[in-house]
Amino acid sequence: MALEEYFENFRRRDWERDSVDGTVRLAVIGIGGFARNRALPAIRAGTYCETTVLVTGSQRRTREVADEFAVEHVVDYEGYLAGELADEYDAVYVSTPNAYHARYALSAAQREKHVICEKPLEVRVDRAREIADACRQAGVALMTAYRLQLEPTVRRCRELVADGVIGDVVQVHGGFSHPLLEYTSADTWRLDPELAGGGALVDLGIYPINTTRYLLDADPVSVYASTHSSGDPFDRVDEHVSVQLEFPGDATAACTASFDAHASSQLQLVGTNGMISVISPFGGVVPQDIVVESGEMRMEHTGPPVDEVREEFDYFGYCVQTGTRPEPDGTDGIADLRVIEAAYESAETGHRIELDPSRRGASNTDRGR
Amino acid sequence: MALEEYFENFRRRDWERDSVDGTVRLAVIGIGGFARNRALPAIRAGTYCETTVLVTGSQRRTREVADEFAVEHVVDYEGYLAGELADEYDAVYVSTPNAYHARYALSAAQREKHVICEKPLEVRVDRAREIADACRQAGVALMTAYRLQLEPTVRRCRELVADGVIGDVVQVHGGFSHPLLEYTSADTWRLDPELAGGGALVDLGIYPINTTRYLLDADPVSVYASTHSSGDPFDRVDEHVSVQLEFPGDATAACTASFDAHASSQLQLVGTNGMISVISPFGGVVPQDIVVESGEMRMEHTGPPVDEVREEFDYFGYCVQTGTRPEPDGTDGIADLRVIEAAYESAETGHRIELDPSRRGASNTDRGR
Numbered sequence: 008m009a010l011e012e013y014f015e016n017f018r019r020r021d022w023e024r025d026s027v028d029g030t031v032r033l034a035v036i037g038i039g040g041f042a043r044n045r046a047l048p049a050i051r052a053g054t055y056c057e058t059t060v061l062v063t064g065s066q067r068r069t070r071e072v073a074d075e076f077a078v079e080h081v082v083d084y085e086g087y088l089a090g091e092l093a094d095e096y097d098a099v100y101v102s103t104p105n106a107y108h109a110r111y112a113l114s115a116a117q118r119e120k121h122v123i124c125e126k127p128l129e130v131r132v133d134r135a136r137e138i139a140d141a142c143r144q145a146g147v148a149l150m151t152a153y154r155l156q157l158e159p160t161v162r163r164c165r166e167l168v169a170d171g172v173i174g175d176v177v178q179v180h181g182g183f184s185h186p187l188l189e190y191t192s193a194d195t196w197r198l199d200p201e202l203a204g205g206g207a208l209v210d211l212g213i214y215p216i217n218t219t220r221y222l223l224d225a226d227p228v229s230v231y232a233s234t235h236s237s238g239d240p241f242d243r244v245d246e247h248v249s250v251q252l253e254f255p256g257d258a259t260a261a262c263t264a265s266f267d268a269h270a271s272s273q274l275q276l277v278g279t280n281g282m283i284s285v286i287s288p289f290g291g292v293v294p295q296d297i298v299v300e301s302g303e304m305r306m307e308h309t310g311p312p313v314d315e316v317r318e319e320f321d322y323f324g325y326c327v328q329t330g331t332r333p334e335p336d337g338t339d340g341i342a343d344l345r346v347i348e349a350a351y352e353s354a355e356t357g358h359r360i361e362l363d364p365s366r367r368g369a370s371n372t373d374r375g376r
Numbered sequence: 377m378a379l380e381e382y383f384e385n386f387r388r389r390d391w392e393r394d395s396v397d398g399t400v401r402l403a404v405i406g407i408g409g410f411a412r413n414r415a416l417p418a419i420r421a422g423t424y425c426e427t428t429v430l431v432t433g434s435q436r437r438t439r440e441v442a443d444e445f446a447v448e449h450v451v452d453y454e455g456y457l458a459g460e461l462a463d464e465y466d467a468v469y470v471s472t473p474n475a476y477h478a479r480y481a482l483s484a485a486q487r488e489k490h491v492i493c494e495k496p497l498e499v500r501v502d503r504a505r506e507i508a509d510a511c512r513q514a515g516v517a518l519m520t521a522y523r524l525q526l527e528p529t530v531r532r533c534r535e536l537v538a539d540g541v542i543g544d545v546v547q548v549h550g551g552f553s554h555p556l557l558e559y560t561s562a563d564t565w566r567l568d569p570e571l572a573g574g575g576a577l578v579d580l581g582i583y584p585i586n587t588t589r590y591l592l593d594a595d596p597v598s599v600y601a602s603t604h605s606s607g608d609p610f611d612r613v614d615e616h617v618s619v620q621l622e623f624p625g626d627a628t629a630a631c632t633a634s635f636d637a638h639a640s641s642q643l644q645l646v647g648t649n650g651m652i653s654v655i656s657p658f659g660g661v662v663p664q665d666i667v668v669e670s671g672e673m674r675m676e677h678t679g680p681p682v683d684e685v686r687e688e689f690d691y692f693g694y695c696v697q698t699g700t701r702p703e704p705d706g707t708d709g710i711a712d713l714r715v716i717e718a719a720y721e722s723a724e725t726g727h728r729i730e731l732d733p734s735r736r737g738a739s740n741t742d743r744g745r
Contacts, residue, residue: 177616177637180549180630184646231600233728235626247546249628251620257604259618261549261630263646268546269669271651275642277553277632282640300638357728359602 010301013167014308017295018159022322022331027055031121031324034060034096035078036087036111037103038069040191041125045291046102047076049316055324060096062087062111087111093118098148098327100320101125104196105204109134112149116141121148123323123333126213127347128340130204135344139337150323150333151340155218155288157318160295164276164283165222172301174280176223179260181215181275183289184268193240197266206244208234208347212264214289215274216250217335217343219260222276226342227252227260231359232350241267250350291315379670382536383677386664387528391691391700396424400490400693403429403465404447405456405480406472407438409560410494414660415471416445418685424693428464431456431480456480462487467517467696469689470494473565474573478503481518485510490517492692492702495582496716497709499573504713508706519692519702520709524587524657526687529664533645533652534591541670543649545592548629550584550644552658553637562609566635575613577603577716581633583658584643585619586704586712588629591645595711596621596629600728601719610636619719660684 033056035042050056060080063069073081082091088110098121101111108129112122122142128135128151142149155161168176187197187210196202197210220226230252234245246267252260272289276282281301287294295310326333349360402425404411419425429449432438442450451460457479467490470480477498481491491511497504497520511518524530537545556566556579565571566579589595599621603614615636621629641658645651650670656663664679695702718729 173638177553177634178551178618178632180551180632180642180644182547182549182644182646184547186648229602229726231602231620231728233598233600233620233622233628235622235628237626247626247628249547249620249622249630251600251602251618251630253602253604253618257606257616259602259604259616259632261618261620261632263547263549263628263630265546265646268646268648269542269650271646271669273549273644273653275549275551277551277634277637277640279555279637281638284642300640357598359600359726 008170010172010299010304010306013163014306017163017308017310018313020318021162023325025329027325027328029328030055030057031098031327032057032059032096034062034087034092034099036062036099036101038063038072039102042102043072045316046100046320047072049314050320051076052314053317053321053324055328056320060092088114090118097121098123104202105209106130106202109138112138113141116145116147119145119147121327123150123152123320124340125152126217126340127204127209127344128337129344132341132344132348135337135341139341142337148327148333149337150326151335151337152319153217153221153335153339154315154319155214156221156335157322158293158315159313160285160288160293160297161218161221164285164297167283167299168222168276169224172299173276173278173282175256176258176276176278178277179219179258179275181219181260181273182263183211183214183272184265185211185270185290186268187266198240198244200243203244205347205351206241206246206248207264207266208232208245208248208250208350211266211289212248212250212262213343213347215262215264216252216346217339218274218288219252219262220342223254223258225254227254227346227362229253229359229361230346230349230353232354234351234354237267248350252346377539379541379668379673379675382532383675386532386677386679387682389687390531392694394698396694396697398697399424399426400467400696401426401428401465403431403456403461403468405431405468405470407432407441408471411471412441414685415469415689416441418683419689420445421683422686422690422693424690424697429461457483459487466490467492473571474578475499475571478507481507482510485514485516488514488516490696492519492521492689493709494521495586495709496573496578496713497706498713501710501713501717504706504710508710511706517696517702518706519695520704520706521688522586522590522704522708523684523688524583525590525704526691527662527684528682529654529657529662529666530587530590533654533666536652536668537591537645538593541668542645542647542651544625545627545645545647547646548588548627548644550588550629550642551632552580552583552641553634554580554639554659555637556635567609567613569612572613574716574720575605575610575615575617576633576635577601577614577617577619577719580635580658581617581619581631582712582716584629584631584633585621585715586708587643587657588621588631589711592623592627594623596623596715596731598622598728598730599715599718599722601723603720603723606636617719621715
């Protein structure tokens with residue numbers, strides 16, 4: 008197909024094949040900044056989900072949020088875990104600190120509720136696998152909330168790569184920096200390794216890593232990383248991280264992330280017959296500015312931004328209602344945690360860490376290291 | 377100084393302080409594609425050098441080149457080494473296969489001729505150091521021909537970085553891919569490790585590495601790399617390479633190069649207070665398209681390309697005539713070879729290789745490894 012055809016109807020929902028009438032009733036668990044500012048507005052604006060319950064540690068403050076978004080029910084974590092209001096929702100969106108994901112997701116699976124869970128799926132591979140196992144056994148959908156996979160620019164890029172428009176991908180560069188302390192205080196759980204599972208790698212680096220895996224439709228075979236921290240308040244986690252991945256074949260990816268640098272993101276793929284450059288892919292509002300070169304041809308596409316969080320929740324709602332397995336599933340979430348665990352091991356040892364791609368979804372420690 | 381002031385008189389030669397009347401008479405050694413297509417036209421177009429002698433393995437073919445560029449003398453390599461025509465030149469430009477750089481540069485130094493030598497300075501640190509030592513002892517200038525260091529976009533970037541416009545640099549991404557076999561045949565010396573000293577890393581990767589070192593005004597403290605080759609005709613060198621450098625402080629650089637991918641190059645620096653992105657910096661004709669963000673400010677500068685090779689030779693001629701030490705000197709050339717040797721060791725072992733920055737210009741093996 009001609010290059011320009013990829014960009015026609017750029018924002019098409021290629022995943023939306025059947026018509027669906029109803030909505031999936033969601034309990035939103037963890038009412039932090041992202042839930043308030045992005046998730047709740049996106050669910051309200053979208054088609055296939057509605058928020059019916061807010062699960063919170065602070066009922067008083069959350070009541071205001073409930074009013075704003077016309078959500079009828081508010082319950083605290085204990086109440087949720089005890090099964091209160093369980094008839095009021097069909098699925099949960101877990102948006103708590105990472106180390107609590109399993110607690111709330113497992114409780115949902117026990118009650119046969121579907122789960123969409125923020126990334127990373129948990130703080131360790133073994134706990135993420137508990138979530139995946141529980142959802143599978145309960146027969147409920149599990150989606151890891153990789154919003155980029157529903158972002159039209161990224162989906163069009165994946166089609167271009169899959170169709171060989173840039174040949175075989177050889178080198179990827181992806182970076183995401185976000186000055187955390189301009190948006191939150193230094194006592195944030197994101198700087199607590201027990202609650203977050205790590206620092207910039209876990210919170211930001213996971214975007215270029217997951218997006219690269221998604222675009223190449225492949226898992227890395229080895230990982231190298233270095234981490235840097237300048238001290239308080241970044242003394243317990245990686246403030247900056249630089250990761251190098253090797254994929255089957257010749258492709259490598261250089262992925263960086265920083266908690267303490269100018270807000271910026273970039274993604275570039277160079278292939279044997281072309282290249283793709285996406286401007287600001289990871290920052291949450293993608294400007295849809297993409298440059299594609301294929302042989303002698305060059306094309307730049309710019310378009311209005313799409314709310315990728317709305318796309319994400321609509322995709323989840325569609326999957327639940329049509330019985331479609333979400334593409335960013337538990338296995339996908341586990342695969343990134345394997346990369347993250349290997350990256351931290353590499354940063355510690357200074358060695359390249361090999362990953363067995365046949366064990367996608369398994370724990371590194373299963374290898375008996 | 378305000379951001380826009382950096383871009384006023386963008387192409388200014390900040391290095392050109394004194395007025396100089398004469399020209400440096402050059403013997404150009406090795407009349408390959410780059411000499412014919414870029415160096416000889418640039419010297420002719422420039423102000424401070426002129427080509428008076430061509431040194432070649434093929435006198436018959438080179439006679440045509442001499443006619444085209446109105447160069448009076450042609451001599452073969454043996455004649456040059458024997459001192460023929462030594463009165464006809466003041467300096468030499470060494471543009472032979474890398475493994476012959478020392479041979480011709482040392483001969484020049486013996487005759488007290490100044491030297492501008494293509495990158496890499498040689499195929500190994502110890503041989504590059506022989507060149508540097510010989511030139512120092514002879515009291516002649518030695519410049520490693522890093523054209524990027526004379527390219528206005530790169531020089532303006534260095535000023536921006538030095539002045540803290542983007543804060544402390546945290547992460548650099550630099551890539552350079554060039555489909556070698558579209559420009560030359562598979563029997564090129566560039567694919568012979570004895571003559572070239574390596575593959576894509578030596579020929580292309582050296583650009584992002586040297587440019588990053590130049591922009592940060594720092595040497596890396598550790599190197600990690602992976603190399604990939606798909607087989608014949610790339611079976612003896614790295615077809616693709618991916619290098620990760622750590623600098624003093626927190627900065628890291630991800631540098632990639634490929635002999636067998638779409639022609640493409642990119643450079644991006646992210647700092648604590650801004651970022652710089654240079655479009656296509658390494659391909660030989662820089663479009664001078666640069667985006668700078670500093671705090672809340674954003675500026676894009678585009679300008680007409682500058683012939684950086686002309687800038688390079690004019691700078692060399694100016695340095696020789698004014699007794700200025702060229703900035704890309706022997707130490708600079710040696711520093712990149714240390715990085716390259718460490719990168720190949722890292723690719724072989726899978727380990728991060730530490731470099732002692734206090735030993736800039738020294739050989740890795742001096743450390744007694």
